[in-house]
Amino acid sequence: MIFSIKYNVKQLRITFNAVMDTLLIVIVVLAVLVLIIGLVLKSAKKKPLIVQPIPESFRQLLAEQVVFYKQLSPDKKQEFEKRVQLFLAQVRITGVKTTVEDMDKVFIASSAVIPIFSFPGWEYVNLHEILLYPDSFNHDFEQKGNDRNVLGMVGNGAYNHVMILSQHELRQAFINKTGKSNTALHEFVHLVDKTDGSVDGIPEFILQQQYILPWLQLMHKEIKEILEDKSDINPYGATNEAEFFAVVAEYFFERPELLQQKHPELYQLLSTIFKQQPAKPAAS
Numbered sequence: 001m002i003f004s005i006k007y008n009v010k011q012l013r014i015t016f017n018a019v020m021d022t023l024l025i026v027i028v029v030l031a032v033l034v035l036i037i038g039l040v041l042k043s044a045k046k047k048p049l050i051v052q053p054i055p056e057s058f059r060q061l062l063a064e065q066v067v068f069y070k071q072l073s074p075d076k077k078q079e080f081e082k083r084v085q086l087f088l089a090q091v092r093i094t095g096v097k098t099t100v101e102d103m104d105k106v107f108i109a110s111s112a113v114i115p116i117f118s119f120p121g122w123e124y125v126n127l128h129e130i131l132l133y134p135d136s137f138n139h140d141f142e143q144k145g146n147d148r149n150v151l152g153m154v155g156n157g158a159y160n161h162v163m164i165l166s167q168h169e170l171r172q173a174f175i176n177k178t179g180k181s182n183t184a185l186h187e188f189v190h191l192v193d194k195t196d197g198s199v200d201g202i203p204e205f206i207l208q209q210q211y212i213l214p215w216l217q218l219m220h221k222e223i224k225e226i227l228e229d230k231s232d233i234n235p236y237g238a239t240n241e242a243e244f245f246a247v248v249a250e251y252f253f254e255r256p257e258l259l260q261q262k263h264p265e266l267y268q269l270l271s272t273i274f275k276q277q278p279a280k281p282a283a284s
């Protein structure tokens with residue numbers, strides 16, 4: 001009797017182990033299958049984008065309206081055109097109560113490419129769509145009524161991966177060649193800043209560790225000067241470090257010679273951050 005029970009327990013244990021082994025094999029096979037299906041779907045999604053050559057009308061707009069492009073060498077111009085086309089193939093631009101024209105596409109894509117032109121292969125992974133509003137809007141995205149002081153914004157929450165721009169403001173920045181502002185570029189600089197996970201004025205993704213402290217110190221010095229009314233930098237830059245970074249980036253790309261002359265230290269550090277020297281050498 002005792003033997004018989006012992007035998008049965010052993011038998012049960014053997015059966016149990018066999019079942020567990022089979023289960024384990026099934027689980028492993030399933031996991032491998034899920035992994036393979038995942039990889040297949042991912043590679044299907046990551047099909048290389050077909051980027052069309054730039055239309056002649058776009059090239060003409062670049063040549064006539066985009067100062068940054070005009071100053072590039074023929075080789076770099078070609079690269080700029082390619083990256084404009086790549087951006088337009090990746091990000092949807094939707095007009096809200098307005099029509100998106102060629103001019104808007106070229107201006108938006110240029111604003112996107114200019115700050116990251118020295119970073120080959122850069123993709124705005126945190127952006128899927130741009131909503132173009134005819135004019136300014138308020139923080140509830142309303143286009144009517146008072147308090148419509150917002151000209152552009154990078155969305156949060158439900159609007160994550162969305163950027164909203166004012167069409168009027170977008171065009172104004174390119175038509176007016178002597179201003180220090182460019183709202184679309186400002187918003188793209190916020191996205192560059194956001195690549196490390198936080199919009200805080202410190203673009204850690206592109207800024208080497210050793211420059212972070214000098215950058216913070218310089219930001220605080222320049223913000224203090226704005227607050228004391230001793231600066232020609234847009235006072236909006238004194239809101240916080242994130243706005244300061246975006247505002248001075250506009251100044252850096254729109255009026256580089258003036259920035260270099262008035263704020264040489266700031267020009268130098270922004271050159272380090274963006275790996276660009278947009279100021280033409282001063283005539284001697």
Ligand SMILES: [Zn+2]
Pocket residue numbers: 186190242243246
């Ligand atoms: Zn901003």
